Amino acid sequence: MKKEIWFGVIMLAAVVVGVLAFMPPPSEMSNGHLGLLMLALVVVAIMLGFPTAFTLMGMGVLFAWLAFHSRDPAVAWQQTLDLMVQRAYSVMANDVLISIPLFIFMGYLVERANLIERLFKSLHIAMARVPAALAVATIVTCAVFATATGIVGAVVTLMGLLALPSMLKAGYSTQLAAGAITAGGCLGILIPPSVLLIVYGATAGVSVVKLYAGAFFPGIMLAALYVGYVIVLAKIKPALAPPLPEAERHLALPALSEQLAAGGARRSALAGLAGALRSTGVPRGPVLGQMGVVLLPALAFVLIMGASYRLVTSPVVVDSAAAGLEFSSADEAPADASGASPAAAGGDAGLAEPPASDALSEPPPADGLAEATATATATTTAKTVTATTAAAAEPALTPAEKMAADGERRPAPKAFWITLGIGAAVLLAFYARFNFHRVEIFKMMLGSLFPLAILILAVLGSIVFGLATPTEAAALGAFGGILLAAAYRRFNLPMLKESSFLAVKTSAMVCWLFVGSSIFSAAFALLGGQELINAWVLSMDLTPLQFMILAQFIIFLLGWPLEWTEIIVIFMPIFIPLLPHFNVDPLFFGLLVALNLQTAFLSPPVAMAAFYLKGVAPPHVTLNQIFLGMLPFMGIQVLALVLLYVFPDIGLWLPRVLYQ
Amino acid sequence: MQRLLRFVDGVSTWVGQLFAWLIVALTLLVSWEVFSRYALNHPNPWSFDLMIMMYGTAFMMGGAYTLAKNGHVRGDVLYRFFPPRLQAGIDLVLYIAFFLPGVIALVWAGYFYAAESVAINEHSTLTANGPPLYPFKIVIPCAGVLLLLQGLVEIVRCIICLRMGDWPSREEDVEEVDVDKLKAMVRQEPQ
Numbered sequence: 001m002k003k004e005i006w007f008g009v010i011m012l013a014a015v016v017v018g019v020l021a022f023m024p025p026p027s028e029m030s031n032g033h034l035g036l037l038m039l040a041l042v043v044v045a046i047m048l049g050f051p052t053a054f055t056l057m058g059m060g061v062l063f064a065w066l067a068f069h070s071r072d073p074a075v076a077w078q079q080t081l082d083l084m085v086q087r088a089y090s091v092m093a094n095d096v097l098i099s100i101p102l103f104i105f106m107g108y109l110v111e112r113a114n115l116i117e118r119l120f121k122s123l124h125i126a127m128a129r130v131p132a133a134l135a136v137a138t139i140v141t142c143a144v145f146a147t148a149t150g151i152v153g154a155v156v157t158l159m160g161l162l163a164l165p166s167m168l169k170a171g172y173s174t175q176l177a178a179g180a181i182t183a184g185g186c187l188g189i190l191i192p193p194s195v196l197l198i199v200y201g202a203t204a205g206v207s208v209v210k211l212y213a214g215a216f217f218p219g220i221m222l223a224a225l226y227v228g229y230v231i232v233l234a235k236i237k238p239a240l241a242p243p244l245p246e247a248e249r250h251l252a253l254p255a256l257s258e259q260l261a262a263g264g265a266r267r268s269a270l271a272g273l274a275g276a277l278r279s280t281g282v283p284r285g286p287v288l289g290q291m292g293v294v295l296l297p298a299l300a301f302v303l304i305m306g307a308s309y310r311l312v313t314s315p316v317v318v319d320s321a322a323a324g325l326e327f328s329s330a331d332e333a334p335a336d337a338s339g340a341s342p343a344a345a346g347g348d349a350g351l352a353e354p355p356a357s358d359a360l361s362e363p364p365p366a367d368g369l370a371e372a373t374a375t376a377t378a379t380t381t382a383k384t385v386t387a388t389t390a391a392a393a394e395p396a397l398t399p400a401e402k403m404a405a406d407g408e409r410r411p412a413p414k415a416f417w418i419t420l421g422i423g424a425a426v427l428l429a430f431y432a433r434f435n436f437h438r439v440e441i442f443k444m445m446l447g448s449l450f451p452l453a454i455l456i457l458a459v460l461g462s463i464v465f466g467l468a469t470p471t472e473a474a475a476l477g478a479f480g481g482i483l484l485a486a487a488y489r490r491f492n493l494p495m496l497k498e499s500s501f502l503a504v505k506t507s508a509m510v511c512w513l514f515v516g517s518s519i520f521s522a523a524f525a526l527l528g529g530q531e532l533i534n535a536w537v538l539s540m541d542l543t544p545l546q547f548m549i550l551a552q553f554i555i556f557l558l559g560w561p562l563e564w565t566e567i568i569v570i571f572m573p574i575f576i577p578l579l580p581h582f583n584v585d586p587l588f589f590g591l592l593v594a595l596n597l598q599t600a601f602l603s604p605p606v607a608m609a610a611f612y613l614k615g616v617a618p619p620h621v622t623l624n625q626i627f628l629g630m631l632p633f634m635g636i637q638v639l640a641l642v643l644l645y646v647f648p649d650i651g652l653w654l655p656r657v658l659y660q
Numbered sequence: 661m662q663r664l665l666r667f668v669d670g671v672s673t674w675v676g677q678l679f680a681w682l683i684v685a686l687t688l689l690v691s692w693e694v695f696s697r698y699a700l701n702h703p704n705p706w707s708f709d710l711m712i713m714m715y716g717t718a719f720m721m722g723g724a725y726t727l728a729k730n731g732h733v734r735g736d737v738l739y740r741f742f743p744p745r746l747q748a749g750i751d752l753v754l755y756i757a758f759f760l761p762g763v764i765a766l767v768w769a770g771y772f773y774a775a776e777s778v779a780i781n782e783h784s785t786l787t788a789n790g791p792p793l794y795p796f797k798i799v800i801p802c803a804g805v806l807l808l809l810q811g812l813v814e815i816v817r818c819i820i821c822l823r824m825g826d827w828p829s830r831e832e833d834v835e836e837v838d839v840d841k842l843k844a845m846v847r848q849e850p851q
Contacts, residue, residue, distance in 0.1 A: 049739025049747065050754040054811075058758025061765050081769035088766060088800060089773070092716030095708075101683050101715060102690070114845050138713035153837035161846045357771040468694065471711065475690030482687075496684065497677075498834045504733045506724030506836070513733060516762075561737040604712035606737050615839055 037528020056516030064523035069356035087518045096202040101507035102474035107149040108499035109481030122444035132234030132241035138163040139184040143223045146188025156185035160616040173240040177627030182609035186601040212657040315577030544582040559600025591651040602630045668813045676725020705787040708734035720803035724810040741771040770800030
């Protein structure tokens with residue numbers, strides 16, 4: 001056997017011996033000590049590699065029986081069995097965990113829609129001028145894709161196949177490339193909608209909705225820190241990430257655009273197309289199509305501003321109609337966003353829909369702006385939904401009546417006009433620089449980034465703004481995943497089968513772990529182990545800061561040998577009861593834990609992400625290089641943890657604004 | 661012997677994959693329910709009960725399938741470096757020490773739990789006139805028995821491995837990270 005194994009076995013033996021040494025002699029042993037012994041034993045048993053769910057279940061049953069036996073031997077068996085089946089049933093009937101299979105299912109569907117290559121290509125061309133363009137594009141691709149799928153292994157493997165060869169070919173240092181891929185791939189477990197936060201919410205009894213709202217900005221912050229680090233590094237040491245050669249940046253224009261661009265030199269695409277429309281000898285249809293794509297940003301801007309104008313000036317905000325629309329748009333957006341038609345028409349609807357849904361608080365007839373500009377789909381949806389709600393709901397409920405009733409609107413606040421002005425200026429500047437080259441990039445993004453972003457934002461938005469429960473949003477997300485896959489012609493029966501089989505296996509894994517751990521923690525509580533730990537921690541007389549550092553350090557250490565599921569379901573029930581003593585918000589603690597567990601994926605020598613990458617990397621990339629590349633990113637994770645602790649508002653601001 | 665093992669694997673897999681469709685059905689049910697509530701203004705009182713039951717049944721019945729495919733999470737920091745015989749030895753001991761008592765207790769307790777529920781013809785109390793609850797509770801012993809069978813097969817596998825020095829093979833199944841498939845996916849993409 002290798003040295004490492006001996007080292008590990010000796011460590012395990014040391015844990016057992018250490019715990020036994022701390023135990024009082026058997027005559028004085030209380031049930032609480034038995035509980036601690038059980039905790040130590042379970043750590044050892046897990047490290048031995050037996051499926052954790054059953055380790056917990058078996059230990060839980062044995063120790064629960066011991067606990068009941070010490071009270072009343074006669075009914076101990078009956079009580080143990082009752083406890084066990086009730087715990088199992090409570091997991092089966094858990095209304096928080098129900099969204100887990102749905103989110104997992106959505107992840108597998110989106111993964112199989114195979115957007116990642118388009119996403120990476122379009123981002124990398126769009127960012128060609130940024131220093132370390134490929135690495136930045138890698139991180140952003142990972143962040144978006146991992147957020148939508150939540151499957152670390154698949155994202156790292158795919159990016160290892162796609163991004164690693166391109167980065168190595170472009171002369172990037174192996175370590176930087178490996179670090180960017182592994183760190184980026186792990187973002188999916190933090191940025192909502194993530195399964196980790198549901199598991200934490202179910203364990204700690206914290207609202208998943210608040211967790212999602214809270215984790216949004218820390219997740220973005222971490223991704224931004226990664227990107228910032230890569231850019232700064234490329235500025236300081238360009239040798240690590242040389243800029244792309246001109247040939248790589250070049251993007252072939254379609255013949256029509258080539259022709260127009262050649263005529264007008266470096267003119268803006270808008271002017272070029274307008275000119276083409278007037279002149280003869282150019283086919284009309286394609287030009288109009290191009291024009292539609294080019295006008296999209298303006299359209300979106302007009303829609304958003306129009307909608308918000310209505311919103312800020314409308315006398316009463318009624319949410320029933322808006323809610324109805326948000327729902328239908330949530331499941332329709334991905335469909336429209338990518339319909340069978342080419343990117344132009346598809347993206348059109350996708351862009352227009354979310355703003356249109358805001359515009360819903362107004363009746364379509366009164367709404368000149370949206371009417372005129374919204375795409376056919378968006379307006380029909382809007383109309384049908386408003387019509388149905390209007391018909392079904394009490395007449396007084398619809399905004400139309402309200403407005404008719406008091407007849408006048410509030411004047412728009414100054415902030416609105418300022419935003420409008422700035423927005424218009426930005427838009428003008430954007431169009432001035434929007435040449436044919438950029439139009440092509442924009443089109444590529446329409447086909448890759450926007451559908452995914454809209455899917456994520458629709459799911460997340462409907463949860464965070466309280467329009468749907470996480471379960472409903474997850475189901476709609478999975479449905480959106482089916483539509484997305486269908487739109488990219490990836491949807492077929494084998495694919496649906498595979499996704500659902502994988503989803504049932506992964507959810508069985510997570511939920512059986514829950515069954516095991518809830519039996520285990522019941523036994524732990526019965527034995528009084530929790531009280532012993534509480535008393536012990538309180539006797540240390542820690543300040544909240546010390547406690548937090550200690551807790552996060554322990555979780556960091558646990559992340560080395562264990563997976564995040566195990567850490568959360570086994571150890572959070574031990575930490576959570578301590579939080580009130582130190583005035584720590586369980587929501588805030590959850591955000592810190594989620595951030596902290598990112599490191600669990602990157603800590604050598606057992607980091608899963610590294611092994612996934614190694615599995616597909618060219619042979620000359622060694623595991624050591626990958627580990628070395630991950631280290632700076634681990635440092636950034638710790639930095640993010642500190643930042644979040646020092647400025648809790650990064651995480652707590654959004655939930656506070658929304659839910660208070 | 662190998663045929664018997666494969667047969668039990670096959671049963672677990674078949675059942676697990678059958679119940680996997682519940683997840684698809686759950687997706688459609690919830691989507692429909694949302695549509696029905698907000699667009700048609702017609703919420704269904706039974707839907708919440710049904711959702712919970714579908715979720716609970718799907719994951720419980722998937723437990724044996726996951727075990728058959730070696731999919732339950734394990735702390736494999738050390739385990740993966742162990743030689744197969746040591747792996748099998750540890751597994752064998754822990755299957756007998758933890759798995760059997762735990763799962764047998766679950767089946768036993770689940771049986772009486774479900775029997776009680778059937779005896780009183782239990783219905784859900786989440787809503788008035790809730791749907792019957794006893795089929796959902798019957799799932800516990802069923803899933804337990806299936807899991808127990810699969811566990812016995814795994815124990816036999818451990819013994820075979822201890823004798824032969826290597827793990828007997830398993831039926832292939834769709835995997836989360838299937839490198840070959842992912843490679844093919846990346847290649848076939850046009851551009």
